[in-house]
Amino acid sequence: MILDGTLPESIAAAARAVRGGALLGLPTETVYGLAADASSDAAVAQIFAAKGRPSDHPLIVHVADATGIGHFAREVPGFAQKLVDAFWPGPLTLILPRRPGVATAATGGQDSVGLRCPAHPVAHAVLQACSATGDGPKLGGPPVWGLAAPSANRFGRVSPTTAQHVQDELGADLLVLDGGPCDVGIESTIVDCTRGVPVLLRPGAISREQIAAVCGMQPLSKEELPALTPRASGTLEAHYAPAAKVRLMDAKALQTALDLLGADAAHIAVYARSALRTRSSKLVVRRMPDDASATAQQLFAVLRGFDDQAVKLIWIETPPATPDWEGVRDRLQRAAAA
Structure with a gap:
């Protein structure tokens, strides 16, 4: 079912679905995501099943703003904070050390977590609507909602950039918010911030040059630290493939x-x-x-x-x-x- 994401009643319906443990087709500025409550292992398991994705392949967790970082990450290096200040909300995912006991299934069991704050108004509205209930996960502070949301397509296939793409791929039973065609069109830049220096795991709209200018250091490529780099979304050698x-x-x-x-x-x-x-x-x-x-x-x-x-x-x-x-x-x- 596709709903108009610009309508308040659609946002409310989406937030209820997510809080109830259901999956949601969610527009972001990069591609459409298949979203679920990142704190619920059962909800996250539905993402892996719907996509046919290996359960040890981590998902990116989307948060409403930078205040959500502290719920999922146990530390934020200085250069990572500079990237947050410069590019959030936006198409940048940061890999940070994970706090124990949070988002275990969404991170594929790793001790790191990928976090992003999407710039799309519909995604932001859903995250805000979930948090507004006051019943989100708490770690000594206000409720924090995170949505695990990989691209809303079968694993390894072409990512969706419209609501219709999502429905064509995953079926009419899935609730999808229509936020129009995605402005960026490819997935977020991913920077590993767990090694003391920025490591570019996946290029995207935010370039190496922009990262270097903000951090004051040139990001390494993942090939320079192959044994040390954590697993991250969209970094398999074969991915994003059409049938042809x-x-x-x-x-x-x-x-x-x-x-x-x-x-x-x-x-x-x-x-x-x-x-x-x-x-x-x-x-x-x-x-x-x-x-x-x-x-x-x-x-x-x-x-x-x-x-x-x-x-x-x-x-x-x-x-x-x-x-x-x-x-x-x-x-x-x-x-x-x-």
């Missing part, structure tokens, strides 16, 4: 492949920035924007659209190797690895 096989190629290789296939090319989708010559009317061609942010915003919807057109292959022009394109490159490389 994805292949990344530069413009020259794409054109060569199209020339070789000629007029017989069929069941193939092409997503590219470069102007390409095609001789087949059976190809599905979509132009990739020149701007990284615009590409991120439409990326998952484009991949889902290609699946809807029953193509078997998706040929994509490799994005530029520049910092602003890192989040898009990451998603496409993982999609191609699936």
Whole structure:
């Protein structure tokens, strides 16, 4: 069931559902999430079951504001606090040391927790509505609600960026709040803050350069600390994959492949920035924007659209190797690895 997320009665219904242990399709500025009460192991178990996700693969916990950090994290390094001050609410997840006894199932049993404060007004309204009841979890202070909310899709598949995507993926019985298309379009940047220095686990809309400027130190890549990095959402080698096989190629290789296939090319989708010559009317061609942010915003919807057109292959022009394109490159490389 899809409800208009701008209506107060829809927010109230969503908050009641979550407080009652149900799942909720929740819009955020990044992608739509499949949300449940992070303090309830039973509710969180429903997320893993609905997605077909391994129970040791941690979920991100969403909080209404920075005051929620103290309920879930036992410490916040100075550089992490600077990131909170600069980018929350927004598309940034911080991995912090977890307080014992909280969000155990949502964190996959790890001693760390991923926290984010979403900027989407509907997500914020739901979190506020849950907290307003006064019956949330307490640790020596006011009630704190956290919503565990991975992307609302089957595990490893393309993330949803509209309410209809969520319903198509998970069924009409799920309550989904419609908050419109997601503004960012790819999942949040994830920074591990448990190692004394920032470690970029997943690139996103907030870039390495922005993180370095705020922290005063260049973030490491997870490959530099492979044995020390905690598990985090969306960091598997193969992820974000449509049903069709994805292949990344530069413009020259794409054109060569199209020339070789000629007029017989069929069941193939092409997503590219470069102007390409095609001789087949059976190809599905979509132009990739020149701007990284615009590409991120439409990326998952484009991949889902290609699946809807029953193509078997998706040929994509490799994005530029520049910092602003890192989040898009990451998603496409993982999609191609699936």
